[in-house]
Amino acid sequence: xxxGRSMLRGVRALLVLAAMPALESPKVVAAQEASVGRDQxxxxxxxxxxxxxxxxxxxxxxxxxxxxxxxxxxxxxxIGPLPISRLSTDSLKSLLMSSYALFLRNxxxxxxxxxxxxxxxxxxxxxxxxxDPTMTVADVVAMAGxxxxxxxxxxxxxxxxxxxxxxxxxxxxxLADSPLRSGxxxxxxxxxxxxxxxxxxxxxxxxxxxxxxxxxx
Numbered sequence: 362x363x364x365g366r367s368m369l370r371g372v373r374a375l376l377v378l379a380a381m382p383a384l385e386s387p388k389v390v391a392a393q394e395a396s397v398g399r400d401q402x403x404x405x406x407x408x409x410x411x412x413x414x415x416x417x418x419x420x421x422x423x424x425x426x427x428x429x430x431x432x433x434x435x436x437x438x439x440i441g442p443l444p445i446s447r448l449s450t451d452s453l454k455s456l457l458m459s460s461y462a463l464f465l466r467n468x469x470x471x472x473x474x475x476x477x478x479x480x481x482x483x484x485x486x487x488x489x490x491x492x493d494p495t496m497t498v499a500d501v502v503a504m505a506g507x508x509x510x511x512x513x514x515x516x517x518x519x520x521x522x523x524x525x526x527x528x529x530x531x532x533x534x535x536l537a538d539s540p541l542r543s544g545x546x547x548x549x550x551x552x553x554x555x556x557x558x559x560x561x562x563x564x565x566x567x568x569x570x571x572x573x574x575x576x577x578x
Contacts, residue, residue: 407448409433410477410543412491417461418469426475426491439464450474476536480505482549483512494537498530501547512549520546 407413413427413435427435433446440460445453454472461468475491478501485506492501498517508514518527519541527548530539541547 407433407446407453407474408543409446412475412477413445413453414473414475415457416471416473417465418471420465420468423461476541477543478536478541479544479546480549481546482518483509483551484549485509492536494535496536497532498534498536498539498541498547499532501536502532502549508549511551513552514549516550518548518550520548 407429409429409431411429413429415424415427415437417423423438425438427437429435429446432444434442434444436442437457437460440457443456443460445456448456450472454470457472458468458470461470473493475493477489478492479489480501481487484502487505490501490504492504502508502517515532517530517532519530519539520527522544528540530541
């Protein structure tokens, strides 16, 4: 059975409405927005900047990575743009399976959310990286080539929207359990001057002690 474009748009709209979380009150909305980018049990929630990794079995032309834009939409092959912000992985998977069922027979769909993190500071390859929420903060730093010899591997900092101040986060925290979200900066600071120059300082102290001993004699 063939569907016209207007009918497909209507079906997509109904599917989106069915998949969207219920907004019962302003308090519910505020709670949802506060939880954006955090782990919802086993279902992290989408937000602008995230990447949707879609894999459809035996359909390489429909599979790919799709960015969530500033309006909370992502554009998928054959389906077109869908408003998917605040959807969990399970909700989006159900929506995509229902949508692609219009074109495919019993589609097998796999969905993964990736967060876009800007890794800066004392790392070998600073830049933007798309990271799976199941990864740890240390895993994200490893994607950037790891910490340089001058970097502090025990002190990672989170900066948001280029504003002053930072939040320290554990290297072993999973992204899903941390405050890191798409667009944030993960900065690896330098070690202190003393720790970076300990050998030079020790050599200087030794030399000074030798000179002082010789002078006393």
